[in-house]
Every structure is written in structure tokens, then in C-alpha cells.
Amino acid sequence: xxxxxxxxxxxxxxxxxxxxxxxxxxxxxxxxxxxxxxxxxxxxxxxxxxxxxxxxxxxxxxxxxxxxxxxxxxxxxxxxxxxxxxxxxxxxxxxxxxxxxxxxxxxxxxxxxxxxxxxxxxxxxxxxxxxxxxxxxxxxxxxxxxxxxxxxxxxxxxxxxxxxxxxxxxxxxxxxxxxxxxxxxxxxxxxxxxxxxxxxxxxxxxxxxxxxxxxxxxxxxxxxxxxxxxxxxxxxxxxxxxxxxxxxxxxxxxxxxxxxxxxxxxxxxxxxxxxxxxxxxxxxxxxxxxxxxxxxxxxxxxxxxxxxxxxxxxxxxxxxxxxxxxxxxxxxxxxxxxxxxxxxxxxxxxxxxxxxxxxxxxxxxxxxxxxxxxxxxxxxxxxxxxxxxxxxxxxxxxxxxxxxxxxxxxxxxxxxxxxxxxxxxxxxxxxxxxxxxxxxxxxxxxxxxxxxxxxxxxxxxxxxxxxxxxxxxxxxxxxxxxxxxxxxxxxxxxx
Numbered sequence: 001x002x003x004x005x006x007x008x009x010x011x012x013x014x015x016x017x018x019x020x021x022x023x024x025x026x027x028x029x030x031x032x033x034x035x036x037x038x039x040x041x042x043x044x045x046x047x048x049x050x051x052x053x054x055x056x057x058x059x060x061x062x063x064x065x066x067x068x069x070x071x072x073x074x075x076x077x078x079x080x081x082x083x084x085x086x087x088x089x090x091x092x093x094x095x096x097x098x099x100x101x102x103x104x105x106x107x108x109x110x111x112x113x114x115x116x117x118x119x120x121x122x123x124x125x126x127x128x129x130x131x132x133x134x135x136x137x138x139x140x141x142x143x144x145x146x147x148x149x150x151x152x153x154x155x156x157x158x159x160x161x162x163x164x165x166x167x168x169x170x171x172x173x174x175x176x177x178x179x180x181x182x183x184x185x186x187x188x189x190x191x192x193x194x195x196x197x198x199x200x201x202x203x204x205x206x207x208x209x210x211x212x213x214x215x216x217x218x219x220x221x222x223x224x225x226x227x228x229x230x231x232x233x234x235x236x237x238x239x240x241x242x243x244x245x246x247x248x249x250x251x252x253x254x255x256x257x258x259x260x261x262x263x264x265x266x267x268x269x270x271x272x273x274x275x276x277x278x279x280x281x282x283x284x285x286x287x288x289x290x291x292x293x294x295x296x297x298x299x300x301x302x303x304x305x306x307x308x309x310x311x312x313x314x315x316x317x318x319x320x321x322x323x324x325x326x327x328x329x330x331x332x333x334x335x336x337x338x339x340x341x342x343x344x345x346x347x348x349x350x351x352x353x354x355x356x357x358x359x360x361x362x363x364x365x366x367x368x369x370x371x372x373x374x375x376x377x378x379x380x381x382x383x384x385x386x387x388x389x390x391x392x393x394x395x396x397x398x399x400x401x402x403x404x405x406x407x408x409x410x411x412x413x414x415x416x417x418x419x420x421x422x423x424x425x426x427x428x429x430x431x432x433x434x435x436x437x438x439x440x441x442x443x444x445x446x447x448x449x450x451x452x453x454x455x456x457x458x459x460x461x462x463x464x465x466x467x468x469x470x471x472x473x474x475x476x477x478x479x480x481x482x483x484x485x486x487x488x489x490x491x492x493x494x495x
Contacts, residue, residue, distance in 0.1 A: 035272040036273060038086070038087045038273065038280065038319045039086035039319070039322065040322030040323045041082070041083040041085075042058070042059045042064070042083050042085070042286065042324045043059055043324075043325060044325075048377075050292065050295050051325075058081070059079060059326060060080060061078050061079060062085075063077075064078065064085040064282055066279075066280055067281055068090075069277045074087075075091050089271045089272055089273065090273055091271075093271040097130070097266065097268055098126070098266075098268075100126070100265040101262065102119040102120060103260065104119060104233055104261040105260050106260070109257065110254070110256055111140070111238055111239035111257050112238050114234060115236075117232075117235075119230065119231050121225055121226055121228065121230060121231055124226050125274060126267060126269065127269040128267055128268045129222050130217070130267055131222075132222065132264070132265055133215050134214050134262070135211065136164075137176075137260045137261075138176040138210055138211075138258065139257065139258045140208050140209075141208075141258075142158075142207075143204065143252075144160070144206050144241065145195040145202045146184060146195065146203070147195050147201075148200065148249060148250075149193075149248040149249065149250055150247030151247075152188055152247060153186060153187050153188055155183055156183065159241055159242050159243070160181075160241045161240050162238050162239035163238050165237075166261060168232065169231060169232075170216045170225075176211070178207075178210040182206050186200070186245070233261055235261070239255035274314075277313050277314075278311075278313075278314060279310070279312075280309065280310040281308060282324050283308075286326055289327060291307055291308065292324075292326050294323065294325060296322050296323075297321050298321055327378040337396060338395060339395070339396035340393065340394050340396060341392070341393045341403060341419075342441070343391060343443055344446070345361065345362045345448065346360065346362060346389045346445065346446075346447060346448065347411070347460075347481070351414050351447065353414075353416070353445075355443075360481050361483060362448060362481065363387050363389060363479065363480055364384055364385065364480060365391075365406060365408050366405075367406070367446075368380070369382075369383070369393045369396075371400050371402055372400060373397035374398040379399065396435055398435055400434055400435075402429060402430065402432070403429065404428060405429070405446045408480055410451065413427055413428060414448050418430060419441050421435065421439060430444050
């Protein structure tokens with residue numbers, strides 16, 4: 001009920017901050033993000049100690065990727081002339097400007113109130129806040145009833161009016177003044193004070209709306225809306241609704257007010273690297289080098305770490321010296337050592353993993369030998385199979401080696417058989433082969449099979465039966481299976 005003086009006039013309101021007594025609490029502290037980088041070098045580790053130091057030469061053009069914990073590549077680069085690479089941003093983040101909306105609603109309540117509520121601050125991990133739009137909307141509704149007590153007819157006017165004010169960081173007083181007017185032609189008093197008949201009127205709820213907006217852009221204002229805490233809002237409402245006429249008038253007025261506050265955060269998405277776990281991956285081994293030791297922050301990583309990867313955890317500071325060390329291969333000296341590893345690549349007709357008489361060797365296949373010798377120096381050698389499919393590596397120092405076959409493209413991988421010195425077998429590879437001084441490791445054989453859609457199966461069937469071939473051999477078969485060429489000349493077709 002609007003307070004009224006005994007003479008029926010509206011009582012003047014004593015208001016502080018527009019009669020609403022609004023007060024904002026202490027703001028939550030703003031959280032600031034610092035962009036952190038991940039960097040390191042690719043270099044030739046001249047002394048093999050796993051640490052980048054004097055005498056070590058940088059390697060340029062080495063491709064490096066940064067992978068996040070979700071196995072997504074967030075950055076790709078290559079080392080520069082100084083061998084350095086660096087990541088400072090997440091390439092998966094879209095940088096199109098974005099927006100985020102927060103809303104507050106204050107239900108209709110009898111006027112002369114002050115209410116407070118909070119919204120979440122803008123999360124700075126999403127990006128940089130550029131502006132804040134605040135839209136304040138209010139509805140004032142007054143139940144107005146009038147009765148003329150005058151002996152003469154008159155026009156009675158009802159006014160719904162008042163103020164709604166919102167206060168928030170950067171907003172001292174954003175004020176709404178909703179107003180609405182209704183009229184009633186009252187007769188002379190009909191003798192019944194019932195707010196009806198010819199001299200009285202119940203106008204019901206007479207409502208009025210108003211809306212205002214403000215945009216905040218100054219750094220100080222934006223700071224108050226950025227962080228991981230909350231932003232306080234205070235809303236107050238006061239009514240000055242009334243009814244008036246030229247004569248004696250009885251009135252009853254009660255008012256309520258409702259309000260909404262919509263806050264829109266406008267921001268540029270944050271593409272800086274977020275704190276978390278990452279893996280640095282050297283995607284290709286530099287040409288002419290063998291994998292050496294990697295280091296992280298000046299500490300050599302254990303050999304159990306996957307090859308060409310460095311796992312890191314990014315916090316709020318730069319991660320430097322995540323380095324990939326590379327080694328130059330050493331050619332074994334024939335004058336001092338006589339170790340040997342050998343084997344063959346062959347067409348395993350029955351896929352039993354045993355090279356049997358009559359099974360053709362596969363020529364021109366590349367086979368590599370990698371490892372470390374007894375002086376802890378890296379070894380990288382290459383051999384090509386001869387016309388019988390045989391390869392060999394001679395004059396080897398004692399050490400632990402891996403033999404790898406480059407899969408010939410017109411065949412499919414078959415069974416590979418570990419040779420005389422033992423080791424471990426996987427597809428197209430023999431690893432952990434231990435060669436002692438002067439030892440001779442033989443029969444490290446790579447079996448191959450024909451492809452299902454290849455005419456070679458029909459050719460081999462005719463060879464098994466000693467029949468001449470139906471057509472000339474193509475260039476691939478002539479390259480890889482010279483034994484077939486010999487067979488073809490020994491079993492000519494009849495004209």
C-alpha cells in the first residue's frame with residue numbers, strides 16, 4: 001500500500017540512492033591467465049651424453065608436433081636454423097568472436113524493496129573479455145481503486161509510476177521510470193463507498209514497463225567481470241503510484257515490481273596453450289641420423305620413454321629445453337672385427353616360415369641394420385638382397401642390433417624366422433639380436449606371400465608342375481624374382 005498523508009496527498013519518500021539503499025559487496029578477485037610456451041631443440045649429440053651443450057650442432061627442418069591429452073594435434077612446426085621449435089597456441093581453438101549470456105530474474109514483489117543476486121564471472125580460460133552488455137527490464141503493476149466523495153461529477157486519473165534501479169560493478173544507478181495512466185468519468189457520489197457504481201472504479205492492475213541497456217568496455221570495468229568468482233547485482237523498486245481528481249477522492253493503491261537483468265559477455269576465444277599434459281613428437285627422424293637420447297628441462301629421459309616423444313606437463317610457466325638428441329652412425333672397421341649377420345628374403349610358397357628348395361629368393365629388397373656396438377656408438381648400415389634373395393652385414397663389432405626389411409610392394413608379409421643367434425621377431429623386423437665378437441648370425445629370413453589378386457599364384461602353380469609360363473613376365477616380377485626369369489628361359493613356350 002502506498003503510504004498516504006491524512007489529507008489524502010502522497011507522502012514524500014525519503015530515499016537514499018533513489019530511495020533504494022542499494023549496496024554492493026566486495027568483488028571477487030580477477031583471475032589473470034599467463035600465456036606459457038613449450039620449446040626445445042633438435043641437435044647432433046656429438047658426445048652422446050643426451051644433453052645439448054657446447055660442441056653440439058643444431059639440426060634445422062625437423063618436423064615437430066604437439067599432442068594434447070586427448071591425442072589431438074594442437075600444433076605443428078619445424079625447427080629453425082638454430083634447431084629450435086616452439087609452441088605457444090592451440091591450433092584447434094576457433095578464434096571467431098563469441099558471446100555468453102547470464103540472466104537474473106526478480107519475481108513480482110510489493111514495492112519499496114531491495115534485492116541482491118550474483119552471476120558467474122566470465123571464465124578467462126575461454127578467451128579475452130572485450131565488452132559486457134547489461135540490459136535491465138522492469139515491470140511496475142499497481143492495483144488502483146477510486147471512489148469520488150464529491151457532490152459534483154469529475155474525471156479521476158490513475159497513475160502507475162515509480163522507479164527501479166540496478167547497481168553492479170561499472171553501473172552506479174541504471175534507473176527505469178515505468179509510467180502508465182488511466183482515467184474514469186465519475187458521477188457525483190452515489191452514497192456507497194464500494195469503488196463501484198457510477199462514482200467508483202476498480203481499475204485492476206495497471207502495469208507499466210521500461211527497459212534500458214548499458215555496455216561496459218573499460219579495462220577496469222571488464223576486470224570486475226572476469227575471473228572464477230561472481231559478480232554482485234542489487235535491484236531496488238519504489239512506487240509513487242497515485243490517483244487524483246479535482247474534488248474529494250477516496251483511493252486504495254497497492255503496487256508490485258518485477259525485474260530481469262540480462263548480461264552478455266562478448267569475448268575473443270583464448271588460443272593460448274592451456275595448462276595440462278602434452279606430448280612433444282618428432283614425427284620424422286632427421287636424414288642421416290640415428291635416434292639418440294631425449295632430455296626434458298636438462299634431465300635425460302629414460303630409455304623406456306617412447307622413441308621420438310617427450311611427455312610434458314604445462315602449468316603457469318614456460319617449458320624449455322625439451323630436446324631431441326641425434327647421433328651420427330659409425331661404420332664398423334673391417335680390419336678389427338669379423339662379426340656377420342645374414343639371411344634372405346624369399347617367396348614362402350606354403351607360408352611355413354622355412355625356406356625350402358625351390359622357393360624363389362626375392363631380389364633388390366632393402367634391409368637395414370641399426371643398433372649400438374660394444375663401444376656404445378650407433379650403427380646404421382644398409383644392404384640389398386641379391387638375385388637369390390640373400391643379404392648380409394659383414395665386419396661387425398659386438399653389439400645389439402635390429403634388422404629391418406622394407407616390405408616389397410608386390411608381396412604381402414608372411415612368416416619371418418629368427419636366425420641362429422636368436423632375438424625377437426615382429427613384422428618385417430628382428431630385434432635384440434646379440435652379436436658377440438666374431439660371431440656369425442645366419443638365416444634371419446623374411447618370408448613373403450603372393451597377393452590374392454595377383455597372377456603370380458597361377459605362375460607359381462605352373463612352375464610347380466614344370467610347365468612353361470603362359471606369358472612374358474612383367475617388369476616387377478623380373479626385378480624381384482630373377483629366378484623366374486631363369487625358369488622362363490629354361491622352359492620356353494611352344495610356338
